[in-house]
Amino acid sequence: MNSGILDKVKKNSMVFILLAVIVVFTILTGGNVLLPQNVNNIISQNAYVIVLAVGMLFCILTGGNIDLSVGSIVALVGSLAGVMIVKQHMNIYLSIAICLGVGLILGAIQGYLIAYIKAPSFIVTLAGMMAWRGLSLVILQGFTIAPFPDNYSRLFNSYLPSPKVGELDVICMVIGIAAVIAYIINALKNHRAEKKIAMEEKSDAAFAVETMLVVAGLLFVTYSLAKFRGFPVILILLAAIVFLYNYYASRTVNGRHYYAVGGNENAATLSGIDARHVYFKAYVNSGLLAAVAGLMVVARFNSATPTLGDGYEMDAIAAAYIGGASAYGGVGTVWQVVIGAVFMGVLNNGMSIMGIDADYQRIVKGVVLAVAVVFDIVSKRRNASE
16 A cells, blocks of 8 residues: 555656645745635636647657747747737637648648658757747737737636626536546546556555545635636636647557657557657647647737747746656656646746746746756666666
8 A cells, every 4th residue: 555655656746746836835925826816827827838838748759859939939820810810800710710720830841841851850940939930020020919809808818607606606616516526537437447457456545645636626726716706718728628638648549659659769660650740740739739829828918029929938848847748758648747837837926926036937947947857867767777
């Protein structure tokens, strides 16, 4: 039983680190980090990080490759959305479709060069970072485009309409409780399956602790959102992206190809997997999700600015590596990346509440990222020696 609990702790170490950071900032900020409004702020401020990090994960899985261009794609898509929606008054849904198409095309260009021309991913995406940023500046001509129409902003920044019981939003509580029930049912199903196929019995105590922690977290977030303004629409989009990509990565043959290529490309090729197609899909997917993030960000800021997306690629890379993606590829899950993004969000938010200067915040985030990568390298070497 003790070994089972230790295995669970190792497997979910990032969750416990996140909990520790939340406790520390709760103490240092006098509980302000856990206020309902602040919980809502953490979600809305870091939604783009989750979306970009999910796309970045699939690039990293292919062998530790990264996409440096996502921040610039966010800027380019944002500038296009500003021109089409604000200046030319085009149909909002047509404009969104065009922006998503642009993200796909940019990802496809980079993916083709990397997968089929065999150009280094670092160089290709670095070129994309400069080219797409420059193109966005040309489109904006150095000016900010604002404001976006209310019917566009409501697609990303509104809350589900709902009656209230006392201070609590009914719809939000119903969705949260339904999510808890669904999680418990799924967790029990997976636990029973693991016990059947495992060589040694899985610890019921470890499973119970893990489940209680997740349920407690879900209920706290649900209560915080219900007490503030209700269930944010952006959370529906995030949930759809996370569940869809988690299912794709963990339950489909094509999704497992990323792990196979990242684990051993030669073996994957010999087994019949087209590694070039896997690389291509990873960058097309990254471009698409960068476009989604761009649409989300301009709605949140209600403007398209020349500095939009600046440094976003670093946030996405950091969230992926801190969440457990391996610098060598072949390791990492969508849920781990989400935890990494939430960790980054809590870290940023907590330091901001404490009034820590932005320059020092960068130092802290850099150190955390370096520690995460070193930990991954040391773990790989230790496992290899064993």
